Amino acid sequence: MLGRILALIVKELMGLWKDRKTRFVILIPPLVQVLVFAYAATYDVKNVPLGIWNEDGGAQAAELVRRFAGSPAFLPAALIESPAEARRALDSRRVAAVLHIPERFSADILARRPAAVQLLIDGRRSNTALLVNGYATTILADAAENLGVAQTPPIVLQVRDWFNPTLESQWFILPGLVAVLSLLMAMLVSALSLARERELGTFEQLLVTPLQPFEILVGKAVPGMVVGFINANIVVLAALFWFRVPLQGSLPLLESMLLLYMVTGGAIGLVISSLTATQQQAMLGVFVIASPMVVLSGYAAPVANMPAAAEIVGRLDPIRWMLVITRGIFLQDMAPALVLQTAVPIALVGFLVFLLAWVAVRRALR
Amino acid sequence: MIAWLRMRGLVGKEIRQILRDPSAILIAFLLPVVLLVVNGFGISLDAGHMRVAVVAAAPEEVVRGLIQSLAASPYLDPRRMPDVRTAEAALADGSVLGILVLREDFIQRLQNSHRWPAQAQLIAKGTDPNSARILEGYVGGALTTWAEDRGTERRTLLPGGISLQFRYWFNPALRSADAIVPGVIALVMTMTGTLLTALVVAREWERGTMESMLASPATMVEIVTAKLGTYFVLGMASMAMSILLSILLFDLPFRGGLLPLTAAGALFLLFTLGLGLFISTLARNQFVAAQIAFITTMLPCMMLSGMLFDIASMPHWLQIVTFAVPARYLVSILQTLALAGNVWAVLLPNLLCLAMAAVVAIGATLAVTRRRLD
Amino acid sequence: MIEVRDLVRRFGTFTAVDHVNFTVSAGEIFGLLGPNGAGKSTIFRMLCGLLRPSDGVARVAGQDLMRAAAAARARIGYMAQRFSLYAELTVSENLRFFARVYGLRGTHGQAAVDATLARFELENVAHSVSGALPLGLKQRLALAAALLHEPEILFLDEPTSGVDPLTRRDFWTRIGVLADSGVAVLVTSHFMDEAEYCDRLGIVSDGRMVATDTPGALRRRVRTAALPDPTLEDAFIEIVAAAGQKAQAA
Numbered sequence: 004m005l006g007r008i009l010a011l012i013v014k015e016l017m018g019l020w021k022d023r024k025t026r027f028v029i030l031i032p033p034l035v036q037v038l039v040f041a042y043a044a045t046y047d048v049k050n051v052p053l054g055i056w057n058e059d060g061g062a063q064a065a066e067l068v069r070r071f072a073g074s075p076a077f078l079p080a081a082l083i084e085s086p087a088e089a090r091r092a093l094d095s096r097r098v099a100a101v102l103h104i105p106e107r108f109s110a111d112i113l114a115r116r117p118a119a120v121q122l123l124i125d126g127r128r129s130n131t132a133l134l135v136n137g138y139a140t141t142i143l144a145d146a147a148e149n150l151g152v153a154q155t156p157p158i159v160l161q162v163r164d165w166f167n168p169t170l171e172s173q174w175f176i177l178p179g180l181v182a183v184l185s186l187l188m189a190m191l192v193s194a195l196s197l198a199r200e201r202e203l204g205t206f207e208q209l210l211v212t213p214l215q216p217f218e219i220l221v222g223k224a225v226p227g228m229v230v231g232f233i234n235a236n237i238v239v240l241a242a243l244f245w246f247r248v249p250l251q252g253s254l255p256l257l258e259s260m261l262l263l264y265m266v267t268g269g270a271i272g273l274v275i276s277s278l279t280a281t282q283q284q285a286m287l288g289v290f291v292i293a294s295p296m297v298v299l300s301g302y303a304a305p306v307a308n309m310p311a312a313a314e315i316v317g318r319l320d321p322i323r324w325m326l327v328i329t330r331g332i333f334l335q336d337m338a339p340a341l342v343l344q345t346a347v348p349i350a351l352v353g354f355l356v357f358l359l360a361w362v363a364v365r366r367a368l369r
Numbered sequence: 370m371i372a373w374l375r376m377r378g379l380v381g382k383e384i385r386q387i388l389r390d391p392s393a394i395l396i397a398f399l400l401p402v403v404l405l406v407v408n409g410f411g412i413s414l415d416a417g418h419m420r421v422a423v424v425a426a427a428p429e430e431v432v433r434g435l436i437q438s439l440a441a442s443p444y445l446d447p448r449r450m451p452d453v454r455t456a457e458a459a460l461a462d463g464s465v466l467g468i469l470v471l472r473e474d475f476i477q478r479l480q481n482s483h484r485w486p487a488q489a490q491l492i493a494k495g496t497d498p499n500s501a502r503i504l505e506g507y508v509g510g511a512l513t514t515w516a517e518d519r520g521t522e523r524r525t526l527l528p529g530g531i532s533l534q535f536r537y538w539f540n541p542a543l544r545s546a547d548a549i550v551p552g553v554i555a556l557v558m559t560m561t562g563t564l565l566t567a568l569v570v571a572r573e574w575e576r577g578t579m580e581s582m583l584a585s586p587a588t589m590v591e592i593v594t595a596k597l598g599t600y601f602v603l604g605m606a607s608m609a610m611s612i613l614l615s616i617l618l619f620d621l622p623f624r625g626g627l628l629p630l631t632a633a634g635a636l637f638l639l640f641t642l643g644l645g646l647f648i649s650t651l652a653r654n655q656f657v658a659a660q661i662a663f664i665t666t667m668l669p670c671m672m673l674s675g676m677l678f679d680i681a682s683m684p685h686w687l688q689i690v691t692f693a694v695p696a697r698y699l700v701s702i703l704q705t706l707a708l709a710g711n712v713w714a715v716l717l718p719n720l721l722c723l724a725m726a727a728v729v730a731i732g733a734t735l736a737v738t739r740r741r742l743d
Numbered sequence: 744m745i746e747v748r749d750l751v752r753r754f755g756t757f758t759a760v761d762h763v764n765f766t767v768s769a770g771e772i773f774g775l776l777g778p779n780g781a782g783k784s785t786i787f788r789m790l791c792g793l794l795r796p797s798d799g800v801a802r803v804a805g806q807d808l809m810r811a812a813a814a815a816r817a818r819i820g821y822m823a824q825r826f827s828l829y830a831e832l833t834v835s836e837n838l839r840f841f842a843r844v845y846g847l848r849g850t851h852g853q854a855a856v857d858a859t860l861a862r863f864e865l866e867n868v869a870h871s872v873s874g875a876l877p878l879g880l881k882q883r884l885a886l887a888a889a890l891l892h893e894p895e896i897l898f899l900d901e902p903t904s905g906v907d908p909l910t911r912r913d914f915w916t917r918i919g920v921l922a923d924s925g926v927a928v929l930v931t932s933h934f935m936d937e938a939e940y941c942d943r944l945g946i947v948s949d950g951r952m953v954a955t956d957t958p959g960a961l962r963r964r965v966r967t968a969a970l971p972d973p974t975l976e977d978a979f980i981e982i983v984a985a986a987g988q989k990a991q992a993a
Contacts (some may be wrong), residue, residue: 006846006848007843007844007846009811009843010840010843010844011840011844013443013840013843014829014832014840017832017836018831018832020750021831021832022654022657022831023657024652024654024657025656025657025660028657028661028664029660030662032660032661032664032665036664036668036669039669039672039673039687039690040668040672042683042684042687043672043673043678043683043687043691044672044677044678045678045682045683046498046502046678047498047682048679048682049681049682050681050682051681051682052681058448078681080444080638090668091714092630093538094709094712094715095712095714095715096611096701096705096715097714099399099681119534120534121534121535121536122534122535122536123536123537124535124536124537124538125538125539126537126538126539126708127538127539127547127548127704127705127709128548128675128679128704128710129415129544129545129547129548130414130499130545130548130679131679131682132537133503133506134502134503136506136535137502137506139489139535140506140509144730148538159486159487159488159489160489160490160491160505160508160509160512161488161489161491161492162491162492162493162505163490163491163492163493164492164493164494164495164498164501165460165492165493165494165495165496165498166495167495167496167498167501168495169495170495170498170501170502171498172498172499174495174496174498175496175497175498183388184668187663189657191663195655195659195660199655199656202575202655203575203827203830204823204825204827205827205828205829206378207823208821208823208826208827208828209794209844210792210793211791211792211816211819211821212791212816212817212841212844212845213813213816213817213844213845213846214813214844215812215813221512225814227768244674263564274582276522281390281392281572282569282572282587282655282656282659283390283392283572283655283659284390285391285659286395286564286567286568286655286659286662286663287392287395287400287564289401290560290564290663291399291403291665293667294403294404294408294560295403295407295411298407298408298411298412299407299411302411303671303677304411304412304413304414304502304677305499307418307419307420307466307496307500308413308414308415308417309410309411309413310410313410313411317411322806327463328498334495334496335461335496341462
């Protein structure tokens, strides 16, 4: 039995490797994606185009403007002279925020009266708006101090960020990409492998041979697993050596968890394929399953933000648990016991799904 | 160059193929529903009920007041914990997102304005930088409110000081859904558009029917136009459904006009369909076409369209790259139409870029197909 | 070697195979002839274990292949109608794969592959990509792969469709040699002239086996004064027409 499975695996890998286009598709795009997405996925707010509406000629107002303009978070983009202009600038997205300093500002500061400043923010990008809020408050506090305003706040909040003291977005995104990209590729390749065989007619030839359905499934899952594993490690290497994400935990542990994870990915691809008739349908199936999986995993937006129902369904999602593991091993030196515990749902889902694929293929043969 | 009788024949064949293989119908109508529901409900940048552990060495009544104040914020979910060690364990295993620590001298320092500021410590989990920053903002705000309330009670507010007033344009409640759902619609259209056509041509090559079509008098322009036309109709129906669904399910506002919406949708659809055909023609076999389609649509659309991550904050070279991602233009148009209305200063340049993208994609397809003939 | 008794296959209300009976012994070449849609392929697939019969018995070497262990499947060879080997692999890579799948490993497997390459005169193209071969060579490769493991029973589904007459004759010569060595061969075909090569023929029409006999006997059956020297084609047409009339009368 082992010999037959091995023969099938060798044949599959040869087939993948021989086609120049497939070789290209397996290696290059992951590399490109890693580089692009790691730089794209930034939660930092930088260079926010700022409109400056200064109705006050005084030195204090000028000082405030200087501070805002000088901050890396903002990029002065327009001088505003009227409410209509402010409205136009915001509507047309020429600026994402407008700093409005009223006439009395400098006078109020000098007279030690409460002074007010207004910030109009484009709410179309809500996350940015929230972060702009934070930056602006900080800038204002610094400005107040400098302006000699008697404002010692009653409370100062001192923040310490665990594991990622400088809040590098990439440290967060890259371990996530390891999990997401590899599973998508594993699912896609294994689903297409099986669908292709059936569509081209070579599947029947396989069925007539001594190969049992179980052996065929294993053989068909392996190319997906290999491709996914390679992809995962491309991202790992990029993370470690290009982006210098620290690896606090154990690499062998990470790799062994990845192997388990790939088995699950390959199995899911097989199930999708066994329920469809053509390669196009298989691809569609993978898309339909993959999208919710990525979203519910907490890759793009935190699990904590999801409605309760979504969060519960998400517990079936292997990506979700793998994200915890990759982020944990990279940034947290996660204890092996905890890693294994987190890996249990992955293994369970993989086993059940493989069983499902086996039943589906055998049923299809009747 | 185009014989209408032949076109009718070609289009008829495409229609019959679609009706017989449910894939296309599923892509056009089932996939969008799935994507919308999942992404719309699943992706939320609205942090709500962020669990914060509170460890405070202070009189009981003060701590209770603080916790109430924190709980009053719709964004925070405070949990009292006896000591820092317990709290740190909770932070490590993820049951809380942050720890607010108030040491013994906090209350004394707070009550004596000469000893201001009193220091409070927030320990956040830096593995998720976005949430960490948001948590910082909310906790800071809640603390300040609490201090001010106490101040009002005891009249220890100082004169002077600068206050910062915020006003949000278009999305006063800062619902992330209103900003994200347009992005999801763009994602849905990207995927459906490309998927509808990505395998079509490759499949014909694989099955050998392409050769017989090439042997017929139909020109390449006719063949490509017939495919594009048929799938265009399907795609527009799909888009209409997606928008209606968004309005129904997510209360998406729609303050813009139907004309710019249709124009944007049509142009974008032409682009994605063209892209799909291009991939399909180049790949010539479905296996490769599928992988390329997958890679070039889903993740780039999510990451580079401005849907989740702010383009202006990306490195400069990457911002230039996003100009080549048409989803970016669509997201901008949709966000504006939904929340702002017909702001032509935004709509026109973006529509123009979409038009260019469509021309490039279809032109490329025709160019590649013509070459394949010899 | 091959035994078919009261074989039935229904697809919903449509009966594709209706109580078919025949046997094939070792060393015999049995041809299944019939118009398109008569049920030949369905019978084939049930015998190969690819389809479950609705009723009746389809046994190969005494075993039901649907339930059989791997060892039983190693005793049959199958050549599909369409080229169903791996187009992206070379000739020898394809053969090596099937050798391993049939349990011929290591040096034993390599020897089998080499012997097969020689036997089928494929040595020159051993390293050519299968998909790029001309049709005749593809057929030869498919046959070679089916015989690699020296099966006792051979199933050939329309093996010579689209192939030139010379290649066809070469093919049938090989089949003859095989049969002489004791292999039972079951063939389906459209071509009447090929039917002459078979030891016995079964004519299938509308799912029913309407005649089973040697080619000569079938020709003699339709000999009349008007048709003193009928070809097999005449015989076929007559028999199928007669069967059709009988079915209508019933």
